[in-house]
Amino acid sequence: MIIAIDGPAASGKGTLAKRIAAHFDMAWLDTGLLYRAVARDVLAAGSDLEDVQAAAAAAKSVNAETLDDPALRGPRAGDAASIVAKIPEVRAALLEYQRAFARQDKGAVLDGRDIGTVVCPEAHVKIFVTASDEARAKRRFLEHQSRGESVMYDDLLADIRRRDARDSGRAAAPMHAAADAVHLDTTTLDADQAFAVALQLIGVMR
Template sequence: MKKITIAIDGFSSTGKSTVAKQLAKHLGYIYVDTGAMYRAVTWFAMQHGFIDAHHFEASKLVAALNTITISFKFNDIVGFAEVYLNGVKIEKEIRTLEVSRYVSQVAAVSEVRSQLVQQQQQMGKDKGVVMDGRDIGTVVFPDAELKLFMIASAEKRARRRFDELIERGDEVTYADVLKNVEDRDYIDSHREDSPLRKAEDAIELDNSNLDLITQFERVLLLVNQRFA
């Protein structure tokens, strides 16, 4: 069976990574979480004092980009590939609300996007890949055979994210999570370099009221149509 490229874009906390992982496992494809790559760079910037609530020294981050190596290693126990920064697993560290507060600012830096897009294109050069993010169908793989654009209300997305963080043991409030979702939506949609937008040939999926099983069945049907 021929291999295709599946690009899944959408706003934060729309469940892109969840359905992408399901598809990759079902199809035996490589899964690449590009959001995790931007989170890794953000966490690096935070650890080095380049960004916090009061300032962002983008020039220092850009100067340090050549010292950053991001990789993914499949974890049989959890069933998906986890992200590593310079050989150190940081999967848990990058999923905090604090990282979420700054990741859209880091992702708006053209030099950061350029470097990560090159890596992403290399990862998917042989097809057989499911990649999710903000600009996969528009910039990284504009010729992808299947493009999905996932949406949901900000309130629904914030509730999902809030529940995830609480389950992990993080101390957060729903109001803070909702504000983060809305702030990221604005920054992602208004940045000059590769703003979040739906590709002309992408299929929109509103999963505000879909459970995970129904969502996966609908997406898998779209995938199978590409193989018909």
């Protein structure tokens, strides 16, 4: 079984996907980390994030074993990933890796922005997770506060809206819900509530 969890930044899709994978004893892939790793490697090489050749080369040689790098977390890494993710050559280079991951015998849970539409359109379960801009910015704000980091809520809100516009407006695999995806709005739900609703949805769709 393949479960596709899509949605914008800070909607709760990553936390949800991880819990679903653990519940069903399935492999889990946060595909956004692949793009963050590409952006990291492009910058480490001294290249510009919009340099197509440099970004494509980084995508072809990305090391999945480095996806636990703490540097891949945080809004800056996410914003950088959003820039390289709009490059068709980058998406093409990472596509087969993601599809191969999904073909595991025990099944897999993948979260991202184009899993149900491009990476695994044949997924048995497709959930598109959303939340209001304000709720997502508040979550990011609380995450930073918990780490003792000083950030401005308004800056986070602006960053989220900028990323949404970039991700949904790009020519290559723009972010949008698959026609057969079920929408899950987590604006007023905590992680446990969102998980409970998701399990109900999976029970109906699988």
